[in-house]
Amino acid sequence: MVDFIWLVIALPLLGAVGLLFFGRPLARRFGEPGAGWVASATVIASFVIALVAAIDFFRGGGGAEPHRILLFEWIPGLGIDFELLWDPLSALMTLVVTGVGALIHVYSIGYMRGDPGYLRFFSYLNFFVVSMLTLVLGDNFAVLFLGWELVGLSSYLLISFWFEKPPAAAAGKKAFVVNRIGDFGFLVALMMIFVTFGSLNFSEVFEQAPALLSDGGITVTVITLLLLAGAAGKSAQLPLYVWLPDAMEGPTPVSALIHAATMVTAGVYMVARTGVLFELAPVSAAVVATVGAVTALFAATVAVGQRDIKRILAYSTISQLGYMFLGVGVAAYAAGMFHLMTHAFFKSLLFLGAGSVIHAVAGEQSVWKMGGLRRLLPVTYGTMLVGWLAISGIPPLSGFWSKDEILAATYTKGGWYVALWGIGVVTAGLTAFYMSRLIFLTFWGESRWDEGIEPHEAPAVMTRPLIGLAALAAVGGLLNTPWKPVVEHFLEPAFEGMQQASLPEGATPWLLALISIGAALVGILYAYHRYVEATLPDESTAVWSLLEEGYHVDDLYGAALVLPGKRLAEVAAFQADVKVVDGTVNGVGAMVKEAAARLKPLQSGWVRSYGAAILFGAVGVLLILLVRGGGL
Amino acid sequence: MEVTGGWYMALGAVLFCIGAAGMLLRRNALVMFMSIELMLNAVNLSFVAAGNELGVLDGQLAALFVMVVAAAEVTVGLAIIVMVFRKRATASVDELSGMGG
Numbered sequence: 001m002v003d004f005i006w007l008v009i010a011l012p013l014l015g016a017v018g019l020l021f022f023g024r025p026l027a028r029r030f031g032e033p034g035a036g037w038v039a040s041a042t043v044i045a046s047f048v049i050a051l052v053a054a055i056d057f058f059r060g061g062g063g064a065e066p067h068r069i070l071l072f073e074w075i076p077g078l079g080i081d082f083e084l085l086w087d088p089l090s091a092l093m094t095l096v097v098t099g100v101g102a103l104i105h106v107y108s109i110g111y112m113r114g115d116p117g118y119l120r121f122f123s124y125l126n127f128f129v130v131s132m133l134t135l136v137l138g139d140n141f142a143v144l145f146l147g148w149e150l151v152g153l154s155s156y157l158l159i160s161f162w163f164e165k166p167p168a169a170a171a172g173k174k175a176f177v178v179n180r181i182g183d184f185g186f187l188v189a190l191m192m193i194f195v196t197f198g199s200l201n202f203s204e205v206f207e208q209a210p211a212l213l214s215d216g217g218i219t220v221t222v223i224t225l226l227l228l229a230g231a232a233g234k235s236a237q238l239p240l241y242v243w244l245p246d247a248m249e250g251p252t253p254v255s256a257l258i259h260a261a262t263m264v265t266a267g268v269y270m271v272a273r274t275g276v277l278f279e280l281a282p283v284s285a286a287v288v289a290t291v292g293a294v295t296a297l298f299a300a301t302v303a304v305g306q307r308d309i310k311r312i313l314a315y316s317t318i319s320q321l322g323y324m325f326l327g328v329g330v331a332a333y334a335a336g337m338f339h340l341m342t343h344a345f346f347k348s349l350l351f352l353g354a355g356s357v358i359h360a361v362a363g364e365q366s367v368w369k370m371g372g373l374r375r376l377l378p379v380t381y382g383t384m385l386v387g388w389l390a391i392s393g394i395p396p397l398s399g400f401w402s403k404d405e406i407l408a409a410t411y412t413k414g415g416w417y418v419a420l421w422g423i424g425v426v427t428a429g430l431t432a433f434y435m436s437r438l439i440f441l442t443f444w445g446e447s448r449w450d451e452g453i454e455p456h457e458a459p460a461v462m463t464r465p466l467i468g469l470a471a472l473a474a475v476g477g478l479l480n481t482p483w484k485p486v487v488e489h490f491l492e493p494a495f496e497g498m499q500q501a502s503l504p505e506g507a508t509p510w511l512l513a514l515i516s517i518g519a520a521l522v523g524i525l526y527a528y529h530r531y532v533e534a535t536l537p538d539e540s541t542a543v544w545s546l547l548e549e550g551y552h553v554d555d556l557y558g559a560a561l562v563l564p565g566k567r568l569a570e571v572a573a574f575q576a577d578v579k580v581v582d583g584t585v586n587g588v589g590a591m592v593k594e595a596a597a598r599l600k601p602l603q604s605g606w607v608r609s610y611g612a613a614i615l616f617g618a619v620g621v622l623l624i625l626l627v628r629g630g631g632l
Numbered sequence: 633m634e635v636t637g638g639w640y641m642a643l644g645a646v647l648f649c650i651g652a653a654g655m656l657l658r659r660n661a662l663v664m665f666m667s668i669e670l671m672l673n674a675v676n677l678s679f680v681a682a683g684n685e686l687g688v689l690d691g692q693l694a695a696l697f698v699m700v701v702a703a704a705e706v707t708v709g710l711a712i713i714v715m716v717f718r719k720r721a722t723a724s725v726d727e728l729s730g731m732g733g
Contacts, residue, residue, distance in 0.1 A: 085640055603731075604729065605728075605729030605730060605731045606725070606726065606729050607664075607725045607728070607729075608655070608656055608659075608664075608725060608726075611655050611656055611664075612656055613655070
């Protein structure tokens with residue numbers, strides 16, 4: 001089965017291309033949902049193939065060797081092949097991408113119903129799965145980078161899916177440009193890796209790394225920091241997170257799949273994949289952990305102030321990604337990847353639930369205009385409750401296990417990391433608070449939606465994926481408990497030989513767990529007190545609007561970066577281009593014209609003057625020959 | 633007085649000059665045409681004379697080529713002149729300077 005792993009990529013690619021070219025006849029024949037089902041089927045098939053191929057890794061032992069599948073020579077001059085790597089790490093990512101992706105494809109069949117771009121949507125969605133799988137399955141940095149850029153493209157296409165809406169088009173552009181900044185760092189890092197190692201293959205680079213790079217040396221530190229820049233762009237970490245909240249302009253399934261569950265985790269995956277390099281650069285690893293922790297806290301505070309249900313979840317995603325960065329930063333790769341997985345479950349669940357809610361109240365997205373929906377949307381409410389408790393870190397739901405493992409690993413590292421652990425705990429409390437705020441304002445209390453709206457539960461094609469994801473979010477955490485760490489064993493071969501974070505012994509883990517549960521409970525209870533028991537508070541004060549505006553970071557970037565950029569572009573367009581470039585071209589033209597006007601009279605039209613010119617010219621040549629003597 | 637190769641060359645030069653003068657001074661296209669033929673044949677004469685003097689056939693060969701090309705040129709040139717004369721009722725080249733820049 002492993003040899004056929006390329007099918008995992010090929011099937012959705014077939015779906016994407018097929019829908020683009022033959023989507024209309026297909027939709028005429030089988031109806032619109034038929035086309036959606038075709039797209040979903042390709043991803044489901046990919047998931048099944050990946051699951052079968054990953055069985056050996058579950059069994060462990062000798063069968064867990066990584067497989068390399070050479071598809072074709074790509075750039076022979078540089079020794080770069082299009083080669084896939086099937087090891088536990090890529091297998092886990094593939095399973096998450098195709099598994100969650102399949103559920104979201106099915107959900108979209110209902111959600112996108114009646115949209116004029118229905119076929120285009122599914123084509124893009126399939127294309128995204130192709131890109132993401134290329135990213136996680138690549139066996140060298142070149143293929144990884146190819147996938148990296150392709151997910152950027154599909155993200156752009158899907159954010160600005162409703163491109164006729166100016167905010168959506170602008171959000172797509174913003175995401176693309178901000179990602180470009182990170183990608184620049186990534187690209188420079190790749191060049192440095194190629195110069196240092198003469199190869200971009202993972203195996204060659206990682207095997208030679210300890211020999212070629214000094215421990216904590218400048219080169220490896222610079223390389224890893226540049227890699228971090230790329231990861232921060234794609235995974236929306238400080239300071240490059242600004243594109244993600246705006247990306248919510250895209251359709252909700254897109255937010256769930258790309259901007260919560262899969263694409264944004266690419267940075268975490270990349271740091272975990274290049275863990276060998278980060279191991280050699282402790283400074284960079286510390287920076288990764290710090291960026292993660294600070295982002296987690298920062299985004300959580302902003303999430304508290306948001307009114308738009310999707311923006312709350314967007315900032316929450318940034319915050320949770322911060323946890324993952326913290327995890328891989330302290331070399332708790334298994335914990336980081338585990339949180340990536342559980343987060344994919346509960347966050348896509350929450351997004352899809354939010355989509356169902358938005359559907360129910362006719363496109364309204366402000367939580368202040370919802371309320372009292374729990375009786376009208378029982379399935380959505382029930383599943384979102386699971387997501388809420390999971391992300392808040394209430395045991396035994398999934399979020400608790402993964403988040404706590406990261407926090408415990410951070411605490412165990414000691415020193416500076418205890419402070420990061422503290423930030424993590426505060427963030428856990430804030431997370432519980434803002435998620436409770438979302439749930440209470442949306443589902444509890446009095447109804448506050450506009451008159452004339454009659455909320456209704458979503459169709460089964462949308463609620464079934466919700467139930468599936470809720471089940472995963474509920475029990476997903478049991479995959480990796482301290483007593484039976486399945487995911488950790490599964491991933492072990494991928495991180496072989498690397499020093500991984502150790503977990504605390506004795507009573508400490510219990511104490512740490514109790515502290516974070518306590519923080520979560522405080523958050524939930526305070527939210528209950530604030531939004532359920534008392535009359536609804538007024539959240540239009542200066543502090544709240546500062547939070548809602550995300551500390552005005554967007555305005556700051558606008559003034560500090562966008563405006564000078566625009567000025568530069570204006571100078572280039574209206575001064576440099578018009579005056580210098582056009583001036584040169586037009587000047588040459590004018591010169592030729594002038595010269596021609598002066599030479600024109602020579603061409604008199606008098607045949608005899610031409611004859612005379614020829615004659616005297618010939619005589620002149622002869623005279624010269626006579627005087628000089630000899631031949632021509 | 634013996635007629636040597638030099639005489640032929642001198643005759644060729646004189647004929648060439650007469651032809652050149654005719655071409656530059658006459659306005660009638662037909663006469664100019666005849667002058668050009670004169671020049672061509674002056675050159676032919678030089679070719680043959682020089683070939684004879686040097687004892688090689690190249691001169692005669694070149695003369696034959698010139699004749700063939702001149703014959704072809706005459707057909708085209710005369711046809712043009714006849715057509716122009718029919719259209720403009722004149723053969724004066726000074727009145728046919730419409731191609732001036």
